[in-house]
Amino acid sequence: MKRVLAFVLLLAGCSTAQPSPSTPNITVFAAASLTESFQKLGKEFEAAHPGTKVTFNFGGSSALAQQINQGAPADVFASAAPANMKQVTDTGAITAAPTTFAKNTLQIAVPQGNPGKVTDLADFAKADLKIALCAEQVPCGAAAKKVFAAAGVTAAPDTLEQDVKAVLTKVSLGEVDAALVYRTDVRAAGAKVEGKDFAEASGAVNDYPIAPLAKAPAEAKDFVNFVLSERGRAVLTEAGFAAP
Amino acid sequence: MRSRLPVVLVLPAIAGLAFLLVPLAGLLVKAPWASLPTQLFSAEVGQALRLSLVCASLATVVCLVLGVPLAWLLARGDLPGRGLLRALVTVPLVLPPVVGGVALLLVLGRRGVVGQHLDQWFGISLPFTTAGVVLAEAFVAMPFLVISVEGALRAADPRYEEAAATLGASRWLTFRRVTLPSVMPGVVAGTVLCWARALGEFGATITFAGNFPGRTTTMPLAVYLALETDPDAAIVLSIVLLLVSVAVLAGLRDRWIRA
Numbered sequence A: 001m002k003r004v005l006a007f008v009l010l011l012a013g014c015s016t017a018q019p020s021p022s023t024p025n026i027t028v029f030a031a032a033s034l035t036e037s038f039q040k041l042g043k044e045f046e047a048a049h050p051g052t053k054v055t056f057n058f059g060g061s062s063a064l065a066q067q068i069n070q071g072a073p074a075d076v077f078a079s080a081a082p083a084n085m086k087q088v089t090d091t092g093a094i095t096a097a098p099t100t101f102a103k104n105t106l107q108i109a110v111p112q113g114n115p116g117k118v119t120d121l122a123d124f125a126k127a128d129l130k131i132a133l134c135a136e137q138v139p140c141g142a143a144a145k146k147v148f149a150a151a152g153v154t155a156a157p158d159t160l161e162q163d164v165k166a167v168l169t170k171v172s173l174g175e176v177d178a179a180l181v182y183r184t185d186v187r188a189a190g191a192k193v194e195g196k197d198f199a200e201a202s203g204a205v206n207d208y209p210i211a212p213l214a215k216a217p218a219e220a221k222d223f224v225n226f227v228l229s230e231r232g233r234a235v236l237t238e239a240g241f242a243a244p
Numbered sequence B: 001m002r003s004r005l006p007v008v009l010v011l012p013a014i015a016g017l018a019f020l021l022v023p024l025a026g027l028l029v030k031a032p033w034a035s036l037p038t039q040l041f042s043a044e045v046g047q048a049l050r051l052s053l054v055c056a057s058l059a060t061v062v063c064l065v066l067g068v069p070l071a072w073l074l075a076r077g078d079l080p081g082r083g084l085l086r087a088l089v090t091v092p093l094v095l096p097p098v099v100g101g102v103a104l105l106l107v108l109g110r111r112g113v114v115g116q117h118l119d120q121w122f123g124i125s126l127p128f129t130t131a132g133v134v135l136a137e138a139f140v141a142m143p144f145l146v147i148s149v150e151g152a153l154r155a156a157d158p159r160y161e162e163a164a165a166t167l168g169a170s171r172w173l174t175f176r177r178v179t180l181p182s183v184m185p186g187v188v189a190g191t192v193l194c195w196a197r198a199l200g201e202f203g204a205t206i207t208f209a210g211n212f213p214g215r216t217t218t219m220p221l222a223v224y225l226a227l228e229t230d231p232d233a234a235i236v237l238s239i240v241l242l243l244v245s246v247a248v249l250a251g252l253r254d255r256w257i258r259a
Helices: A002-016 A032-048 A061-069 A082-090 A121-125 A139-151 A164-172 A183-189 A199-203 A218-228 A230-238 B007-030 B033-040 B043-076 B082-089 B097-108 B115-122 B130-155 B158-166 B171-182 B184-200 B203-208 B219-229 B231-258
Strands: A025-031 A053-059 A076-078 A099-104 A106-111 A131-134 A159-161 A178-182 A193-196 A206-212
Touching (some): A025 A061, A025 A218, A032 A183, A032 A230, A053 A061, A061 A076, A076 A218, A099 A230, A106 A139, A106 A164, A106 A183, A121 A139, A121 A178, A131 A139, A139 A199, A164 B097, A164 B203, A178 A183, A183 A193, A206 A218, A218 A230, B007 B231, B043 B171, B097 B115, B097 B130, B097 B203, B158 B171, B184 B231, B219 B231
Parallel strands (some): A025 A076, A131 A159, A131 A178
Antiparallel strands (some): A076 A206, A106 A178, A106 A193
């Protein structure tokens, strides 16, 4: 009994030792595709601003926008699409004008060694090749649809996957010969997936806007500026993003 | 004389029933009933529903053909390491279905251990086909059948089988005429569970067989994708799947149990 009591007291002691709420903590809601680059930027920001803690919530941009509009404690919102940013500025949760900080384009993803000898978008119409695309309901699928329409190619997909990760699983296992995903996803997938640029990609460029929330502390604006800085640009370029 | 039902049992039973039924009621309350008929008779929903019913039924047949003998082997066979084997059979139950789908790809995929030979020798490629859906569903659903039939076999009195053997019946004849009829309720319960699990299968199916309308898009896949853009449509699709499965299960189960 005594020992239990001591343990409880110990726990109570721990809880009072936690940092007081006056420490500047900022919470960044960011699109899932920004996970690696923003985590890196967050660490660098913390190092440059001693005492500041940056917490991330990564997810699909539409889900994040809904969470913010329902009162989730966000200080910065970085969206993978202007449409989702607009959902938040419409409710007044963000009053500052969002800034485009990166662009993402589609790339042809093929398994290592390119067994299907895929070179351009026209190959997606070949019935003997196994092709994976994102379903139209998810952003990468909508972008792919736009690109195919602009190029006049009727794609012959074997599967319409539920998200980018599922598409890349099939490419890295060699189950499909080609897929259309974002450049940053190809970069993140590692050596088993090769990316190929194609001319028509410029027809579906995705803008990434960022903005601090209206009621966020001053550090939120600092973080946004850090993302927009030279250093921020360098980290994003490394991940495969294009400059705005 | 009937005694009163004990409160210690009735109260948790009612709580359990509510726990299972309240989420369903929520689905029904939130449903956009006005759009239900148009959704129900749209070509896409019909296609997905038909595919779901066909694949779940075929998967159940596969499970019966392979699963009942497996259950018999586990219950009656004198195997070394039977306990371990029994545990391994239930692995698909604990495995997240998506992992099951990846495992199937690694074995039966185009570059898989077995799949590459199927592709080279026979030109058979299972991923992204309706056959792939049936396989994925059977993989996930078979343990339900095996466990249920094995339980029934172990509870059955082996003296009837021994009596049949002393009268000169072969083991195959004994199995067909004595063992199987005596465990029929277990087989029926297992079949129902197996079919229901196959019908609702999502993770292994989308991972192994992908998603293509008319070929591999079953109802759960259609529901998941509808959720991305149109939550109302997703609710309607779920209700359609629920109604059809409840109707089939209620109808068939009564018939089988009476028989």
